[in-house]
Amino acid sequence: xxxxxxxxxxxxxxxxxxxxxxxxxxxxxxxxxxxxxxxxxxxxxxxxxxxxxxxxxxxxxxxxxxxxxxxxxxxxxxxxxxxxxxxxxxxxxxxxxxxxxxxxxxxxxxxxxxxxxxxxxxxxxxxxxxxxxxxxxxxxxxxxxxxxxxx
Numbered sequence: 016x017x018x019x020x021x022x023x024x025x026x027x028x029x030x031x032x033x034x035x036x037x038x039x040x041x042x043x044x045x046x047x048x049x050x051x052x053x054x055x056x057x058x059x060x061x062x063x064x065x066x067x068x069x070x071x072x073x074x075x076x077x078x079x080x081x082x083x084x085x086x087x088x089x090x091x092x093x094x095x096x097x098x099x100x101x102x103x104x105x106x107x108x109x110x111x112x113x114x115x116x117x118x119x120x121x122x123x124x125x126x127x128x129x130x131x132x133x134x135x136x137x138x139x140x141x142x143x144x145x146x147x148x149x150x151x152x153x154x155x156x157x158x159x160x161x162x163x164x165x166x
Contacts, residue, residue, distance in 0.1 A: 028073035047087035060131035061123040064096040072098030090153040102139035
């Protein structure tokens with residue numbers, strides 16, 4: 016792949032559509048040169064961002080959409096996930112690993128995103144929802160463009 020490959024998806028806020036975005040994310044990570052395990056990690060991170068956009072951002076309102084832009088470059092992938100909700104304060108998020116929150120049924124999505132990709136950024140867009148940007152870079156020792164192992 017000589018230049019960037021971009022895929023744009025627009026979905027209604029329906030959880031049943033998350034698998035479509037997950038699959039596209041894994042495929043795009045493969046195009047960027049990621050191996051199967053790392054592609055799965057990218058897919059899981061994007062999946063969590065999309066679930067958050069649907070459930071927390073758009074409050075499952077199917078009339079609101081989630082925009083996803085996946086950009087694969089050689090050895091890296093970027094995903095932008097945008098909802099149409101009222102936004103949130105990332106600094107006010109409770110630590111899901113603290114003893115007080117450990118039994119909560121939600122609240123681990125951002126933790127998972129941060130575990131599976133290199134960079135996670137949040138930007139509230141006044142009147143236009145939240146944009147989450149996920150970036151993953153291929154590490155040394157992963158396969159090269161010819162499918163072999165790098166040294």
